Amino acid sequence: MRMITFFVIGLTVHVVFFISIFDIYFTSPLVHGMTPHSTPLEPPASRLVLVVADGLRADSLFTLLPNGSSRTPYLRSIIEDKGTWGVSHTRVPTESRPGHVALIAGFYEDVSAVAKGWKENPVEFDSVFNESRHTWCWGSPDILPMFAKGASGDHVYTHTYPAVEEDFASTDASKLDSWVFTQVKSFFKSAQSNSTLKASLWEDKNVFFLHLLGIDTNGHAHRPMSQEYLDNIGLVDAGVAEVVSIIEDFFDNDGRTAYVFTSDHGMTNWGSHGAGHPSETLTPLVAWGAGVQKAKGATEPQPYNDGFLQDWKLEHLRRVDVSQADIAPLMASLVGVPIPVNSVGVLPLLYLNNSERFMAESMYTNAIQVLEQFKMKMMQKKETTLSFLFTPYQLLTESKQAEFTQKARILIQLEKYEDISLCQSLISRSLEGLVYYHTYDRFFLGCSVVLGFVGWTSYVVLVILKTHASLNRHPNLTKQVRIYSRLLCTCVAVVITLFLLIQRSPITYYIYYTFKIIAQNFTCVSLTVRNKPGCCMAVYFCCPQVVSFFHRAMLTVGLAVLSLWPFLSGLFGKAKSRSLSWLVGCLCLAAFPLMPVVGREPNIHLVGWLQVATRYLGSRMVYFLNIDRIRKLYLKRPSSIFVPLLSSTRLFHRLLSIFLSLTSTYLLLSTGSEALFPPVLSWLMFVWINIEQEALLAQGMSGRQELSTIDFSANIDITKIRQLKLDDIRRSYFFVFFIITAFFGTGNIASINSFDPASVYCFLTVFNPFIMGGLMMWKVIIPFIIVMCTFETIQVATQLSSRSLFLIVLVISDLMALHFFFMVQDYGSWLDIGTSISHYVIVMSMTIFLMLLSVVTHVLTSQRLVLWRQRKMHFP
Template sequence: MNMITFFIVGLVVHVVFFFSIFDIYFTSPLVHGMTPQHMPLPPPAKRLVLFVADGLRADSLFKPDVNGAISAPYVRSIMEEKGSWGVSHTRVPTESRPGHVALIAGFYEDVSAVAKGWKENPVEFDSVFNESRHAWCWGSPDILPMFAKGASGDHIYTQMYSAEDQDFAATDASKLDTWVFDKVKAFFSSAKGNETLLSRLHGEHLVFFLHLLGIDTNGHAHRPLSRECMKNIELVDAGVEEMVSVIEDFYENDGRTAFVFTSDHGMTNWGSHGAGHPSETLTPLVAWGAGVQAAQKVTSQKFDDQFLKEWNLENLKRVDVNQADIAPLMSSLIGVPIPINSVGVLPLQYLDNTELFKAESMYANSIQILEQFKVKMAQKKETTFSFLFTPYHLLTESNQLDFVRQARSLIQHGKYNETISLCNTMISEAMQGLSYYHTYDRFFLGTSVVLGFMGWTSYVILVILKTHASLRKPHSLRDPIVAQSLGRVFLCVGVMITLFLLLQASPWTYYIYCLLPVPVWYSVFKEFGTLADLMSSAPSLPLIKCFGYFVVVILGIELLVVSFFHRAVLTLGLVMLSGWPIISQLYTQAKVRSLSWVLGCLFLSTFPLMPVVGREPNMHLVTCAGGLTLLSSACFLWLSRRHTPLQWRDSHLYIAQMIHVALCAYVLASTHSSLKLKQGLPIFNQIVSWTTLVSSFVVPLLSSTHLFQRLLSISLSLVTTYLLLSTGYEALFPPMLCWLMFVWINIEQEAMTAQGVSAKLELSRIDFSENIDITKIRQLSLDDIRRSYFFVFFIITAFFGTGNIASINSFDPASVYCFLTVFNPFVMGGLMMWKILIPFVIVMCTFETIQVSTQLSSRSLFLIVLVISDMMALHFFFLVQDYGSWLDIGTSISHYVIVMSMTIFLMVLSLMSHVLTSKRIYFGRRRKHALYME
């Protein structure tokens, strides 16, 4: 198999492994075909008004300030006199779309929505709005359309402001909420002169939804404890009071309106959300009006937290719910079917109604969830051989019939409390049964993927031994009869697997996962001769050294795996790496470089100990990073000129790049100062920022291709962009990483000398643009395993050094304020991704340099990296989970995706780094002059 074919096959295999977890762990849990469950009793309310204060956390609403003042006096009066209140517990990710889906549809967002940025519906779903007769919605274009799209009929009406209004740099984002309140007032005012609308508004099963984004926007821009955000909460409170008055006046205080005030997610003190901090997952819930239990005084309450005392609410009954429970609550109040995909449980303590009504409501809730279970069971039964099908033992068909009969009997005999208890038990069992059938094929598919993993890794190891190691020339299976027999055996296995999947009507993706191990393991068995030659060469190998390397690499891989969960482990790894020159005795021949290596590792080891999120912006640290970059670049430039004289053009280019670093440090400080003064993003700063981003790909290609000079230009260009995307200590990370990478390049040269390689290249004479002499390419040695591991370690350090996973999960818009302030998730996400890629590119360019300077084939080292990353990926495959909080689920997915993407991703970065290091752009006469000189 030639190199191109091998990489294509490897790419296909890893893409299959990558997508396998979405079929094994993350297929959509939603099913369709259920019958909506209607409650036979009349509802207490004809209409529901839902206020969602986006980004409002519980303590911001409930907790008095230091002077004892309340930020929302009207809502507080409702809690104390008219309604029920509690904390709504959200799930991670604490983002706007998943929160609204849980609130209004009653289920927790499907994982596949992440790939669409929570902008589109990956699977159409039911909602309270859809079940209503008419629903009117006002607010953000990011939220409202997803509930109108896919709804049955055209009974959901939306009115939205433009996306450009969602500006983090706006003087006052509370205008978004004022816009909503003004539109609602205008709507009810105009309805009085519109007979058609007036008729609809006096019907039943109506919903009014007011999405209030101002608090979230002000929280991001100014922090949730800021004066601007607290003023916005006061504005929302006054607006809610006015809306209640307008609606009650319109309906002449008929007492048939229910009100719900809540939030989709909270926000940290530093103005971000997405993760699982209590400030993000604890949101307020206040309900009042028709059918809602009035405020209840209590003498004591038992909760695990200490919030009641802080909020001065010890004597006011608190009723906590899961966020998805709010959907059945709203459905019950206005008498519409609970959304068919809801997994929420009706919180009865919020209802002020008869025991019969509560029992019937809980019965409808349990039947609605049971319907999902029945459809799920039927789907799985249809695609499984009858003799292989194992039903969920706690909820067989007879058990389901018994439950229905018993529940109806209890209601008829007036045993309502027993009915409610029975329904709660049924809901719990049905939820477990849904999980059982949803994961029914997991073991079968997981086993197939693991076999494919093991086979692929074994094959890559054999390829390394066969083509790149100093063994005797290996042979494949020498007996053609045995080879043919082997082929027939694997062909029969493939046919049997295909027939089995065909008879079960399995999805087409199952064929890929189950059949992939067949050709992979066939290729492994074909290379049996390589293993035989390895065994025959064993006596001549340094077995103790080989075993030592094997143990160290396995322990090193485990250290990297643990670092995904605990970033501080990278600190331990860097401290251990700092001792490499001492262990290998390189310090005896390169004392200065060894000392630089030790200091570089120790300085870099401090970054994984820094907080990932929660830090306040510190422009002084960013300015220091710019100064450090300028100082180190000047020293680097001076050292390189001693070995390789600079041409006039190159020297001016480096000076211009250094001036550009200073300019970008000024632009960053100027931008944040301007935003702090509420003067918006200066257009000059925005132009400089975008120009810097675009030019970072081009400017390095204008510099000399000599090793030191090209690496300097690349570093300056990348660090400059990184500065503009920084808000604190992370700006110091790329300069420190560049320093350590420069030392690594130099110290590897000393390691080559220690190995006795006489044809060592002099670094100052290396020109990336020159063709590599193939005759000087050497075979792999045991020390190259160390180089490959160092590379993987530094790639992981580049990713987790400043905590990029958590930084994205709890995204702080302040990172991109130099480029834009208007909310745009895709542009902002793209900028954050490039910020993450910059340290990667630095490490990749270093690895490219080491391959050239150590005279080693890039394919050789890449194969070792492939084995290391695949061993990590197999480890994470077993750690993927689809239960627990969204934080646990998202973390397990991201870990597997990161490692699985590593090989594919590094192939692309390798190409990018090759272009950045070896290509050069010439203009006009200088191009002719360069050709003449060649």
């Protein structure tokens, strides 16, 4: 019962600490209640056409063919004669949803919002579509609905094709883009005979949005260098040319239409996106039409040293790069609608072709719009903080705000339009201030979580020492310390609760401080145990594992060192064959972290060969285990996970069944050399189990069980449970190392971050982010289960309490988590920030996951299902 209680408490503590990272780093930056601001001058365009070619890389559009021609002749002619071009720099995650939010709403969506929903608005935000008079959209059902649902009123009209059309197994997905172009042409054709619709189209402040998903789908299915991908780009170019012609004819060539062509994200050479590679973050931007600056020659060297200008043969034309969020204020300025109130974009003036006054007024509007967000954020934080504790952002106090705005207004009135830099400075300071108030409580929350973490880990260490070491207690001293510590913690808890109530803090803040107080109380009481000198010395077991999060090759170094263990410990002389198997197994497994991340280069022949081999081994296993009737069930690969529950619970039989059934499923989710990973890992795990038996024999342990006699379903004899030894710390360390190797060995986590759907084609080809993500997560979990089952076996074979080993693992994992908590950063590139946070999340998830997975593996190893009553055993 005490074990269950401790398990529940430990799970709760880690869940709370896991959630804390979202309160500290992943809270939504959005504020509401601001007044929309628009430029008080006549806009240059009455309508705007936004074309987003999903998944289009910048180099795929701008690079010429070997013969010097362009695969996009129409857009190339726009770049050279009619419009302004550049590169739009996206932020991670480079996915469709956050990319479109940045384009249309002007802000970079936080991770918590993306996780709450993909097709709808999980949070309320403003957008260019919402501010328009009417918006007509055509394209994917995954993108369009979220902007329609978030719009006030009923003026955003969506036309989508069925979700089943987004099929990655399609021979050519360009039909998705053809559908959009066909629908747009039919729409304007029908508007000619529909007076009501025609009148609406002729109104100002209208937006037309064409979402083209074919390029992205073809890129996933066939790779960006494929003919399908490149031909789809040519189809889009021809379609855009035709649509522009139809629109211009419909509006009698009035010259009041602005066009923006861009992409939400790029794509890697192996057909994935989501991370921060330049092929994913560099997207094309081409703008032309009403209010857009016409093509200008480069009269001086351009400030771009990336070499792309020469490769694209565009060094003679001025290139204007922007951040992806800058496109939202650009579109709002062109069509004369208010800039979305949550936008953090800065108006790119070099794209505008208008009077100096219009550009100055537009920049002033942009500055006031961002300042409104800052003021609202400051007001909210001021209301929830005691006045004597509130520290305002010194670079933009209320007096400085008034000084900035008054000076900028006076300069515009005096027609000193060249001093627009003042507005840009105001925008910069406002954005910095938004970050300041958004992270205002971060330090105090971080300190609370760290102290709680230290208290909990210290308590677990002391529990291990008290339970499994001969330590002397002083009952009277313990009782006194317990009384005083509880009294002190009660007083502190009352003061902190009153403090949080006055500040109207969220409920989660109370939980963090409560866990900190409870953990410190337990630790104070436990420290009354008198221990030998040096027992609390910090031992940094986690260094190689921590480094492996940044450099996968560190796993190779670690495995190479582990391969020498039998030779350094003296086991080689007593078990030569097993020691050599351990050496070869470690070195074979060490090769995987040196290989490229999976998914880049598929090797279907290798995977097919391994599937045949697994089918053969599975059939032989069925024969060997005398389970003829489950042969058909085993060969149905998705059902093979249930096969272990039908096999014998004897150690060798059950483990072999588990490893082969999991490998069978893993192969269906593999695309290359990663398919070899589970067999090699399973081999090494078998060797580990056997060599641990030799280690026990070397220690002279009495009552050691032979592996052939161990039955997982047998009740454990409590009288034979032994105390912890130094070797048990080594076993726990090996377990943590193998868990991390299972996680990063083939780069599976990179596949999830990049969301490469190629590995799930055996089960699903129609786009469904949650099912696909679930299948890829199952692929990551399979090596975990293999290692967990091995650890369960070692615990049984070494006659050690599972609680003892697990507590040691918990301490090592918590030390790693605390290490990564200190490494979380909120500066540098967005990729660096996201990586540092994800490492903490991974370790915390691993700790929680191992707690839950230990229950699953216990069931998987010890339980057996009987589906029929065998009268007579038949051999195949």
